[in-house]
Amino acid sequence: MNKDIVVSGIRSTGNLHLGNYFGAMRNYVKMQDEFPCFFFVADYHSLTTHPDPLQLKPNVYKVLAENIACGLDPNKVTLYVQSDVPEIPELYLMLNMMAYKGELEKTASFKDKARSQPDNINAGLLTYPTLMAADILIHKAKYVPVGKDQEQHLEMARNFAQRFNHRYGELFPEPYPFNFGNELIKIPSLDGNGKMSKSENENATLYLSDTDEVIRKKVMKAKTDQGPTEPNMAMPDYIENIFDLMKLVSGNDVLEKFTTDYNNCNIRYGDLKKQLAEDMVNFIAPIRTKTIELQQDISSLQSIMKMGKEKARESASNVLDEARKKMGINYYC
Numbered sequence: 001m002n003k004d005i006v007v008s009g010i011r012s013t014g015n016l017h018l019g020n021y022f023g024a025m026r027n028y029v030k031m032q033d034e035f036p037c038f039f040f041v042a043d044y045h046s047l048t049t050h051p052d053p054l055q056l057k058p059n060v061y062k063v064l065a066e067n068i069a070c071g072l073d074p075n076k077v078t079l080y081v082q083s084d085v086p087e088i089p090e091l092y093l094m095l096n097m098m099a100y101k102g103e104l105e106k107t108a109s110f111k112d113k114a115r116s117q118p119d120n121i122n123a124g125l126l127t128y129p130t131l132m133a134a135d136i137l138i139h140k141a142k143y144v145p146v147g148k149d150q151e152q153h154l155e156m157a158r159n160f161a162q163r164f165n166h167r168y169g170e171l172f173p174e175p176y177p178f179n180f181g182n183e184l185i186k187i188p189s190l191d192g193n194g195k196m197s198k199s200e201n202e203n204a205t206l207y208l209s210d211t212d213e214v215i216r217k218k219v220m221k222a223k224t225d226q227g228p229t230e231p232n233m234a235m236p237d238y239i240e241n242i243f244d245l246m247k248l249v250s251g252n253d254v255l256e257k258f259t260t261d262y263n264n265c266n267i268r269y270g271d272l273k274k275q276l277a278e279d280m281v282n283f284i285a286p287i288r289t290k291t292i293e294l295q296q297d298i299s300s301l302q303s304i305m306k307m308g309k310e311k312a313r314e315s316a317s318n319v320l321d322e323a324r325k326k327m328g329i330n331y332y333c
């Protein structure tokens with residue numbers, strides 16, 4: 001097994017969708033056999049948008065269950081909840097001393113959130129990238145499987161790691177985003193406007209908990225047009241998106257047939273979407289069923305969380321001790 005450490009997390013807000021699966025979880029599942037992996041539910045990060053306290057617990061259980069339903073094995077990886085590891089907020093505090101207001105204010109995710117929730121521009125939102133860096137550096141991770149939207153946060157995590165090392169001496173490796181393909185992935189929404197998302201664009205996002213009927217309805221509503229007017233025409237974005245989704249869940253023969261039809265100008269978008277809808281149902285239904293089954297056994301989920309918490313704290317407390325020493329916080333030895 002490779003020795004390089006892998007860390008990644010998913011916020012416990014709303015329902016997980018195909019973007020989370022193909023941008024992140026598919027990589028987690030593949031990486032669990034090759035690397036020492038730490039995966040967690042980022043419940044602290046979800047607090048930046050003030051979720052209803054009554055929703056937090058079921059949401060945390062649901063994200064855990066969905067991770068396992070997608071193929072994560074809690075005996076192979078360390079699967080835990082962020083707030084179960086107090087070493088993370090301690091490192092976050094230390095890293096905040098090295099994070100500057102100007103760079104935090106310039107972060108794209110901060111600017112988006114400041115625009116979408118102008119009455120709640122809290123300090124947690126501003127320092128979101130430092131907490132994320134703490135999540136990663138607390139285990140000295142080198143690889144971070146994430147979607148394209150997290151690229152800037154990873155760049156900031158590298159900056160904070162470098163700054164710490166420069167000021168206090170070498171401790172943290174520089175963490176890099178990871179995807180088994182060459183490039184980071186962004187799964188687009190079905191209406192051609194932006195990406196699939198937990199909270200926006202709900203009718204154009206495919207959730208791992210959607211019923212077969214809802215999946216079919218959403219896919220059949222995906223944006224198309226009159227079809228190509230000349231052979232081998234370049235595809236408009238929204239048609240390319242449908243083909244991209246097909247590449248993820250359909251067989252090669254299916255993909256080839258519809259690509260040839262497109263290039264020959266005899267494609268029927270109704271048939272294309274019907275095929276995609278069925279392939280999507282076959283992909284999502286087993287994950288949905290398994291998630292529901294796991295959610296019914298809360299005590300098993302709690303045991304998994306507890307096991308993850310112990311393993312995560314063991315690794316985190318070692319690294320935190322080293323960081324404290326480097327900073328001079330070692331008054332009793």
Ligand code: TYM
Nearest residue numbers: 008009010011019020023024042146147185186187195196
């Ligand atoms: P979150 O919860 O928004 O998303 C979880 C993962 O899903 C990916 N993702 C996508 N990938 C492709 N296409 C999409 N449409 C799409 N939407 C979401 C995200 O890139 C992410 O990998 N800040 C993080 C959570 C986090 C974290 C961390 C991640 C907190 N600490 C430390 C890695 C390491 C977030 O909000 O992800």
